[in-house]
Amino acid sequence: MNLSLNEVEALVKKACRGSGLNWGASAEVGRTMRWLVGHQPDALTDLTQLLHNNDQVSTAAVSPGNLLSPWLAASGHLSPLMAGLSLCDVADQLSDEPLYMEQVDSPRLLIGFLGRAASARALTLALVTEKATATTDGVGRAAAGDWATAERVQVRVVAPQPLPAAQTSRVTIDRPTFEALLAFGERTYAPATEQSRLSGAGAGLSDND
Numbered sequence: 001m002n003l004s005l006n007e008v009e010a011l012v013k014k015a016c017r018g019s020g021l022n023w024g025a026s027a028e029v030g031r032t033m034r035w036l037v038g039h040q041p042d043a044l045t046d047l048t049q050l051l052h053n054n055d056q057v058s059t060a061a062v063s064p065g066n067l068l069s070p071w072l073a074a075s076g077h078l079s080p081l082m083a084g085l086s087l088c089d090v091a092d093q094l095s096d097e098p099l100y101m102e103q104v105d106s107p108r109l110l111i112g113f114l115g116r117a118a119s120a121r122a123l124t125l126a127l128v129t130e131k132a133t134a135t136t137d138g139v140g141r142a143a144a145g146d147w148a149t150a151e152r153v154q155v156r157v158v159a160p161q162p163l164p165a166a167q168t169s170r171v172t173i174d175r176p177t178f179e180a181l182l183a184f185g186e187r188t189y190a191p192a193t194e195q196s197r198l199s200g201a202g203a204g205l206s207d208n209d
Helices: 004-020 024-040 041-051 080-089 109-123 174-187 194-198
Strands: 002-004 099-105 125-126 132-138 141-143 148-160 170-172
Touching: 002 004, 004 024, 004 041, 004 170, 004 174, 024 041, 024 080, 024 109, 041 109, 041 174, 080 099, 080 109, 099 109, 109 125, 109 132, 109 141, 109 148
Parallel strands: none
Antiparallel strands: 002 170, 099 148, 125 132, 125 148, 132 141
16 A cells, blocks of 8 residues: 555554544654654554554553653553653653663654654654664664564664655555554444434435435
8 A cells, every 4th residue: 555644644543543542642643653654664564563462451551650760561561652652741851861661562663752852852862772773863764673672772862963864755555554554543433323323424314315
């Protein structure tokens, strides 16, 4: 499937809402993924897997228990979405002292939130795991390594450096990923009932079209 970045943002927003996030958080994730997918189109595969893994799991269980480093989740599995939203909230507190996060699922998704935090502070930030690194100034991004899992993630301020910017306004994603995100989004649609039809949804009891 070939999608514009606007379509990616809308698809992700609905999928996240269907997975249980509130609309505000879903909109923030949508905007974040729009930026990340512009650099790394296959990041949507990571998002899809994360939504499946956390389906029916409360956001509180996968969110930072508090914002004192290191960040930990009560379930032992820290969601990069919830950690990333918190990272954006505390962007003005980032300094030369590293911020640590423990047991982060799908850690590559954190790069998008790192980009937003870097842009907000006009900083260059690095994300370091045991097997991978990423650097961004909010516009460009460089990343390398194995992003499958991360027992410990470090976020730190680094010196400015030239970084490759996204070069595309459209991305191609595989059909299974597209359909999985679409299925999550369809959960946001209320099922049709006789009462809803009578109140004006759809054609009502008489369809003369």
